[in-house]
Amino acid sequence: MPKIVSIHSYRGGTGKSNSTSNIAAIVASRGNRVCIVDTDIQSPGVHVLFGYDESSLERSLNDYLWGRLPIEETAYDVSSVLQGKGTSRSAIYLVPSSVKASDIARILREGYDVNLLNDGFQDLIDKLDLDYLFIDTHPGLNEETLLSITISDVLLLVLRPDQQDYQGTAVTVDVARKLEVPELFMIVNKAPTIFDFNQLKEKVEDIYSAQVAGVLPHSDEMMILASSGVYALRYPDHEFTKVFEAIADRVMS
């Protein structure tokens, strides 16, 4: 059975897109066919980690939402990031969201039929023969994030150890429980390295009565990498990679 995995956070800039791309790439490298969909239509970003920019993105989720293309034709095969790792089945695709100002303005002005997203996800799973569909979401709660939470088998909630994140995340956890998401895991990102990570993990597990799948440090290296690549595959022995691998194991179990 293919699994749908949503990565969400209450606030922006918490590390959703970086986490999504790293976890998805690890899952693909373990012999799976994987696709990431950028549903952060108002502020897309995950394409950057796969080396795309405005000039190189010719098709996007927007083309599907506006009835121009079947969704599977908007997907880019980005399996080259796997650098040959994995099995003959391993593959990773990306459905980016448009970064053209006029397209973002149109979505904000006209909105779109959120139900199309649900149909699109199912089409992607069928047409690309996926094992995992990862949904990189827009922060906060809105119609499309509620939809993605509703249809997810696994929800990964990213938060920073910050009071604003703590409070907002409580709301999201509540909503996820009401929507009966089968599996919910927390990811703590940008933890100051002077913190005791075990204590932080216990604190977050205590607050939300949910398991923490990983605690990632705030890292200068990550800032220097500045979303220019998928970390876990470039630095397989790094501590970050070990955390992402542990999260990937949870997603796959």
Ligand SMILES: Nc1ncnc2c1ncn2[C@@H]1O[C@H](COP(=O)(O)OP(=O)(O)O)[C@@H](O)[C@H]1O
């Ligand atoms: N653990 C980390 N340490 C330092 N910088 C990070 C870390 N995780 C993410 N970042 C940086 O934070 C910014 C936001 O990350 P991103 O994954 O785009 O978040 P989101 O998708 O939630 O908005 C990016 O510049 C990214 O490089």
Ligand SMILES: [Mg+2]
């Ligand atoms: Mg993002």
